Amino acid sequence: MSQPGDRPAVPDVDRLARSMLLLHGDQHDHDPPSRTVSNGESGHWSKSRDFTNDPQRAAAVREASLADRERYLTEGLQPVDCRFCHATVTVKKLGPAHTAVQWNTDASQRCAHFAEVRASGGETARTRTCPRLTDSITHAVAEGYLEPTPHGPYG
Numbered sequence: 140m141s142q143p144g145d146r147p148a149v150p151d152v153d154r155l156a157r158s159m160l161l162l163h164g165d166q167h168d169h170d171p172p173s174r175t176v177s178n179g180e181s182g183h184w185s186k187s188r189d190f191t192n193d194p195q196r197a198a199a200v201r202e203a204s205l206a207d208r209e210r211y212l213t214e215g216l217q218p219v220d221c222r223f224c225h226a227t228v229t230v231k232k233l234g235p236a237h238t239a240v241q242w243n244t245d246a247s248q249r250c251a252h253f254a255e256v257r258a259s260g261g262e263t264a265r266t267r268t269c270p271r272l273t274d275s276i277t278h279a280v281a282e283g284y285l286e287p288t289p290h291g292p293y294g
């Protein structure tokens with residue numbers, strides 16, 4: 140039985156973004172110490188690499204990577220309504236059989252399935268997603284609703 144909404148993917152994406160940042164920072168450590176540092180300015184060159192002398196550039200770099208990250212995290216996120224209880228969650232298609240579902244408080248309050256679980260004394264924390272919503276997401280995927288937008292950076 141496949142469960143598209145089984146794993147909340149946002150932490151995964153976050154971890155991925157972090158590991159990408161780590162990869163970037165890695166070059167720093169492996170930079171060969173071949174450049175001779177003049178006595179008066181010990182370590183100065185490595186500081187300038189962090190743009191400490193150029194706050195404008197540093198801000199631009201920070202802004203660009205934030206925008207990149209933001210785009211990476213939100214790209215492909217689409218609202219999907221549960222056809223049964225009309226809770227709206229955001230869904231991102233990560234692969235052919237893998238979708239990430241983001242529940243917000245409003246959606247989990249509104250979801251009839253969660254309400255049922257609560258009413259019968261169950262734990263909503265153990266109920267990852269609403270089966271009817273999963274069904275709605277499957278339909279959305281089948282209809283191509285969650286495909287990446289055609290006017291993206293790749294065409």
Ligand SMILES: [Zn+2]
Pocket residue numbers: 221223224225226250251252253269270271272
């Ligand atoms: Zn529901």
